[in-house]
Amino acid sequence: xxxxxxxxxxxxxxxxxxxxxxxxxxxxxxxxxxxxxxxxxxxxxxxxxxxxxxxxxxxxxxxxxxxxxxxxxxxxxxxxxxxxxxxxxxxxxxxxxxxxxxxxxxxxxxxx
Amino acid sequence: xxxxxxxxxxxxxxxxxxxxxxxxxxxxxxxxxxxxxxxxxxxxxxxxxxxxxxxxxxxxxxxxxxxxxxxxxxxxxxxxxxxxxxxxxxxxxxxxxxxxxxxxxxxxxxxxxx
Numbered sequence: 001x002x003x004x005x006x007x008x009x010x011x012x013x014x015x016x017x018x019x020x021x022x023x024x025x026x027x028x029x030x031x032x033x034x035x036x037x038x039x040x041x042x043x044x045x046x047x048x049x050x051x052x053x054x055x056x057x058x059x060x061x062x063x064x065x066x067x068x069x070x071x072x073x074x075x076x077x078x079x080x081x082x083x084x085x086x087x088x089x090x091x092x093x094x095x096x097x098x099x100x101x102x103x104x105x106x107x108x109x110x111x112x
Numbered sequence: 113x114x115x116x117x118x119x120x121x122x123x124x125x126x127x128x129x130x131x132x133x134x135x136x137x138x139x140x141x142x143x144x145x146x147x148x149x150x151x152x153x154x155x156x157x158x159x160x161x162x163x164x165x166x167x168x169x170x171x172x173x174x175x176x177x178x179x180x181x182x183x184x185x186x187x188x189x190x191x192x193x194x195x196x197x198x199x200x201x202x203x204x205x206x207x208x209x210x211x212x213x214x215x216x217x218x219x220x221x222x223x224x225x226x
Contacts, residue, residue, distance in 0.1 A: 002154075032214065041202060041217035042155070049212075087154065089215075098143060098206060098213045101171065102155045 001026060003090045005103035012110045017076045020106045022088030024069040031064055031071040032089040032100055035082075042087060046073065075108070083110045115139070118203050118218035125193055126226050133188045133221045135203030144186040145204040145215065148172060155202065161186060162208070193225045 003024045010018055022031060030049045033056070034042035046056030048064035048071055056062065061074045075082055085107045089100030116137040125131055137144065142163045147155040147170075157170030161180040175197070176190050186205075190197055203218040 030213075034215075034217075041219050044214045044216065047212045047214055085152075089155075098208060099145075099157060099160060099170070100215070101157075104154045105152075 001092070002101055003031075003088055003103040005086075005088055005106050007106060008104070009107040010109070012078045012082075012108065014078060014080060014110060014112055016078055017074070018078060018108060020073040020075070020086050020088075020108070022071045022073070022090070022103055024090050024092070026069070027093045028064075028066075028069050028071075028090050029093050030091045031062075032091070033060075033062060033071075033073050034087045034089065035084045036087065036105075037084040045086075078108075078110045080110050080112065083108055116203060116205055116216055116218040118201075118221050120221060121219060122222050122224075124224045124226065127192075127194055129193050131190050131193055131223070133201055133203075133223070135186045135188070135218055136184050137186075137203075137205045137216070137218075138184060139205060139207070139216065140183070141205035141207050141216075142183065143206045143208045144180070145206075146170070146176075146178060146186070146188050147202040147204065148174065149200045149202055149220075151200070159188065193223075195225045198223060198225050 033046040036042040048054045085105040089102045119134045146159040156172035158174040159178040202220045204215040206215045
């Protein structure tokens with residue numbers, strides 16, 4: 001039931017773009033994205049709901065493909081501050097509403 | 113300022129000791145959570161609560177217990193700490209009345225049991 005994230009790690013230069021994927025084998029109600037910097041708490045980035053509704057950061061966008069049960073997080077014109085580990089958390093139909101199962105994370109490193 | 117607090121931030125303790133990790137939030141959220149996270153790994157839900165006098169076990173089995181006597185306070189207790197309990201413990205809260213239900217995390221307690 002744990003969502004699968006890909007890639008596991010990615011290294012970028014400032015200004016480059018990245019896409020992080022989160023796939024589920026079960027029907028999803030929502031997908032949450034969080035970023036965690038080393039030694040800090042996860043910080044909310046984005047929520048995508050079934051039906052296309054979403055809420056999140058201005059400079060980060062995401063999509064939710066209901067047919068594939070997959071979400072993708074798009075980081076454009078990356079900045080040094082984007083470095084960290086990105087986690088997707090999924091809320092399934094029939095699961096405890098609001099309780100999330102998190103993927104293993106994608107470690108993003110942005111170099112100058 | 114609305115926030116979520118955890119104390120202590122770091123704790124090193126010997127085997128067999130009883131410990132309580134504190135978590136408080138000032139956002140008025142009904143739902144609160146405890147997660148366990150090993151370094152570089154994913155978050156695992158160990159406890160959650162829908163409100164006062166509500167506590168539920170999460171997906172990851174844990175020997176810890178929790179209580180929710182006040183809306184803003186959600187402490188986690190280990191009656192007898194063991195080295196296998198060494199980990200980071202993150203507290204979070206969310207507004208279940210809201211449509212989006214994003215979770216807000218505290219800074220975490222890094223626990224080391226010797």
